[in-house]
Amino acid sequence: xxxxxxxxxxxxxxxxxxxxxxxxxxxxxxxxxxxxxxxxxxxxxxxxxxxxxxxxxxxxxxxxxxxxxxxxxxxxxxxxxxxxxxxxxxxxxxxxxxxxxxxxxxxxxxxxxxxxxxxxxxxxxxxxxxxxxxxxxxxxxxxxxxxxxxxxxxxxxxxxxxxxxxxxxxx
Numbered sequence: 001x002x003x004x005x006x007x008x009x010x011x012x013x014x015x016x017x018x019x020x021x022x023x024x025x026x027x028x029x030x031x032x033x034x035x036x037x038x039x040x041x042x043x044x045x046x047x048x049x050x051x052x053x054x055x056x057x058x059x060x061x062x063x064x065x066x067x068x069x070x071x072x073x074x075x076x077x078x079x080x081x082x083x084x085x086x087x088x089x090x091x092x093x094x095x096x097x098x099x100x101x102x103x104x105x106x107x108x109x110x111x112x113x114x115x116x117x118x119x120x121x122x123x124x125x126x127x128x129x130x131x132x133x134x135x136x137x138x139x140x141x142x143x144x145x146x147x148x149x150x151x152x153x154x155x156x157x158x159x160x161x162x163x164x165x166x167x168x169x170x171x
Contacts, residue, residue, distance in 0.1 A: 002065035008078040011085035019088065025095040033091055040087055041080070049073025 001009075019027060027033045051059045054074045061076055069077045 001067070002062070004061065004065040004076075004078050005067050008081040008085075012081055015085045015089050015092075019092045023092050023096040025092045025099070027088065027092040027095055030095075033088075036091060037084070037087060041083065044079075044083055045072055045075065048075045048079055052076060052079070 019025060049072060051057070052061070052070075052074050054070075057074075066076045066078055071077055071080070
């Protein structure tokens with residue numbers, strides 16, 4: 001087994017253990033995770049296939065470092081394994097961090113029931129911030145709880161995700 005193959009296999013083991021023993025986000029039980037994986041692989045196959053095709057490769061692999069097993073369009077199987085590890089790590093962390101911020105349990109817990117993966121709705125948990133000096137929260141997602149410094153604002157009470165008057169106004 002080559003180094004690339006060994007690292008690919010190790011990445012899967014470490015990511016799965018990290019999810020199952022530490023994060024516990026439940027990502028492997030979520031149908032949306034598997035759909036996201038399918039979508040990512042649907043784009044990866046043609047691009048990676050173009051890069052690694054044996055007839056005119058753009059990317060070449062040392063044959064000593066891979067298994068030699070290639071699936072559609074000459075893609076080394078290790079690329080699929082690394083892809084699985086990278087996507088799983090990102091999605092599991094996203095879900096785990098999102099559900100911990102809003103204190104709710106479950107996969108992709110949301111306040112509004114929208115069921116977005118790891119994107120809690122409502123208050124500051126939506127963006128991980130409570131300061132909105134430019135009129136939105138840090139990521140441009142509506143729902144900041146503090147609109148300090150918003151010019152012309154008076155009161156955001158009644159706006160989805162808002163908690164009260166803007167500082168420095170009469171509201």
